[in-house]
Amino acid sequence: MSEHAKVPADEEQTDDDADQAPVTTGAQSVVRALENAGAEYIFGVQGGAIMPVYDALYDSDLKHVTMAHEQGASHAADAYGIVSGDPGVCFATSGPGATNLVTGIADANMDSDPMIALTGQVPTEFVGNDAFQETDTVGITQPVTKESYFAADSDTVGDNVSEAFALADAGRQGPTLVDLPKDVTQGATDVEPAAPKTPDTYEVQEEADDADVQEAAETLADADRPVILSGGGVIKADASNALREFAIEYEIPVITTMPGIGSFPEDHELSLEWAGMHGTGYANMAISNTDCMLAIGTRFDDRLTGGVDSFAPDAEVIHVDIDPAEISKNIYADYPLIGDAREVLRQLFDAMPRRPDADEWREQVQTWKSEYPMTYDTPDDEPLKPQYVVETFSDVTEDDTIVCTGVGQHQMWASQFWEYTEPRTWVSSHGLGTMGYGVPAAIGAKLAAPDQEVVCFDGDGSFLMTVQGLSVAVREQLDITYVVLNNEAVGMVRQWQDGFYEGRRMASEYPWIPQFDKLAEAFGARGFRLEAQEDVEETIQAARDYDGPSVIDAHIDPGENVFPMVPSGGDNGKFALQEDHLEEL
Amino acid sequence: MTGGMPGPSPHDRMQPTGRRNKQGIRIDPEAEVTHEPRQAVLSALVKHKPGVLSEVSALFSRRQFNIESLTVGPTVDDDTARMTILIEEPEPGIDQAKKQLRKLVPVIEVTELDPTAVRRELALVKVGGEKPDDVNAVAEMYDGQAVDASTDSVTVEITGSKQKIDAAVEAFKQFDVQEVVRTGAAALERGPTTLEKHD
Secondary structure (H helix, E strand, O other), X not given: OOOOOOOOHHHHHHHHHHHOOOOOEHHHHHHHHHHHHOOOEEEEOOOHHHHHHHHHHOOOOOEEEEOXXXXXXXHHHHHHHHHHOOOEEEEEOOOHHHHHHHHHHHXXXXXXXXXXXXXXXXXXXXXXXXXXXXXXXXXXXXXXXXXXXXXXOOOOHHHHHHHHHHHHHOOOOOEEEEEEEHHHHHOEOOOOOOOOOOOOOOXXXXXXXXXXXXXXXXXXXXXXXXXXXXXXXXXXXXXXXXXXXXHHHHOOOEEEOOOOOOOOOOOOOOEEEEOOXXXXXXXXXXXXXXXXXXXXXXOOOHHHHOOHHHOXXXXXXXXXXXXXXXXXXXXXXXXXXXXXXXXXXXXXXXXXXXXXXXXHHHHHHHHHHHHOOOOOOOOOOOOEOHHHHHHHHHHHOOOOXXXXXXXXXXXXXXXXXXXXOOOOOEEOOOOOOOOOOHHHHHHHHHHHOOOOOEEEEEEHHHHHHHHHHHHHHHHOOOOEEEEEEEOOEOHHHHHHHHHHOOOOOOOOEOOOOOOHHHHHHHHOOEEEEEOOHHHHHHHHHHHHHOOOOEEEEEEEOOOEOOOOEOOOOOOHHHOEOOHHHHHHO | OEOOOOOOOHHHOOOOOOEEXXXXXXXXXXXXXXXXXXXXXXXXXXXXXXXXXXXXXXXXXXXXXXXXXXXXXXXXXXXXXXXXXXXXXXXXXXXXXHHHHHHOOOEEEEEEEOOOOEEEEEEEEEEEOOOHHHHHXXXXXXXXXXXXXXXXXXXXXXXXXXXXXXXXXXXXXXXXXXXXXXXXXXXXXXXXXXXXXXX
């Protein structure tokens, strides 16, 4: 389904077969399965139970990146998956190695990012005995994967990995895991792994029913106030071009979800950027007032919808999704279209009887753009504004620059004030909201796209959670610019405490914050301290010029808050633009 | 605190007229339809291998589907097991449960059985052994039979619909019930309809 789709394994093997020694162990079969599937990088951490697999890697051309922590391995693999479109691979040993991976696996599951995790396990005869470094990895990860496999036999372990790899990439992408008992990987076998193939019970419908498409198209063409809501599924399906063609041909305004950022160019006049809790005022106004929504590849997360009672309450909903279970899960679909986003967009393009008669609506939308501008003040007597840092960086970089983030206020500013025009340039943790995602994600993103510039905006709280990953960026000589928007607080929590907990700032302020520029230097990266607005451009330039990882410790206004804001469970159209609006709601 | 943007305040903006209910369905504000829970019998063919029961039960638990009973056992095909799951949910939840269940990799096929499907449950009831003849008489009323007896206890087996077993257990209460175990329902569609495996 993906434009990045692999050459089928049997074709790819032909040339290499001659110099590929036959497998002799389960571990070699595991590694062979990854090679056959087209894996390139492995992000991992060594350990007792996974050692046989690492030993087999010794003879492989697969590139291994030793991470500083298993959580980082899973986030790096996740980001690699987002940017490349192909499953990222991570390794960890049993017990704590596996449990440390879980956060990244759950993150990939929430955001439908393709990933395969391979974990060591204690030898089969010890399983169930509470052996050293034993945990029930399959049991722990089953709820947060598409499927977790327990490898039972050296002869079939390669097949398990092939299938897990294919499943991670198929249909609605997501993470899979194979748990590898040490005796299974160490055991002798001469069975080569099967070609990557999804399980026989796994069915994917690529095209929607033509009659349903026709009905949906008529409804959309009849709409007075149509919008397209483009989700992460549009990017996952490589449907961004199809979306652009459709929206531009039929002149329908486009709103994205956060994971959908980059699926439609934000500098296009039909773009309303993204909707949801901190989305633009104009996108949220359009959500509230549309009479027909074509929603593609979105699961209507609560951070997008606010309270469902007030979400697009006048709209007939056409919901395109490859996962039937997303249809009418959160928002009822009047016209469900099951299928691959690119295929269904093509079907809809052909089925549209005419352009919707929506001149007035498009004017209305433009009016909202001028009524609710995404602006910020930079008074001389106030400290550096984070929005200014993001906007300045956006202005000096190419369109294909990849932005990674952690989670919190900085993530919102990075999504609001950077202009995204290309798919797979926005790499963030959405559904799970994992603080600490940014540092390792930037590593995975850079390795997936070595020719593109990679910038990671982080918060001081997020950065501290995975800062050890800097050692990896330095060792691998990765040219990444980290910008810590430092307000010496877990800013989003602090913002909520001020707004909803009477300013009782329990455990949200970090008066013990390290000097991140010096910390960066200690890791062997280049560090910059940034405090004044007039130094922003120069500092960004210096950091970009440095060939290797650099960290800008940007000391921003600690009082700055993120707006617009739809309070949790609120009405999209009643977003607060300022603090006192919150009190009116 | 700083930050903030210009623009009309929340109450001075264009407002939609409609509304949705909790299930995200557009409603007539004058007459909200509430979806009452109903019982559904789901029948699923699954791969007969370790971990499948746990995968299915974990799904029902984490998605908060209200499950009344779940039975599982082998079929004529060694590789396939069959589950019968009774759930009680409002309509959108039943549909969700079916789709989420189908998404699990070891699940081969899922269907909701017709309300008229044949449903049977087995109960074993252990009662005090003081009045074995009376116990037998009640067991016969419910087509049951004593399957074990000692000087102090009699164990009776009853098979039938849930209602019949409810009634039987109630009737046995006159004899000092010591233990009851019920299997939960197993069900099959009436007539020639079967749940075919996909090939």
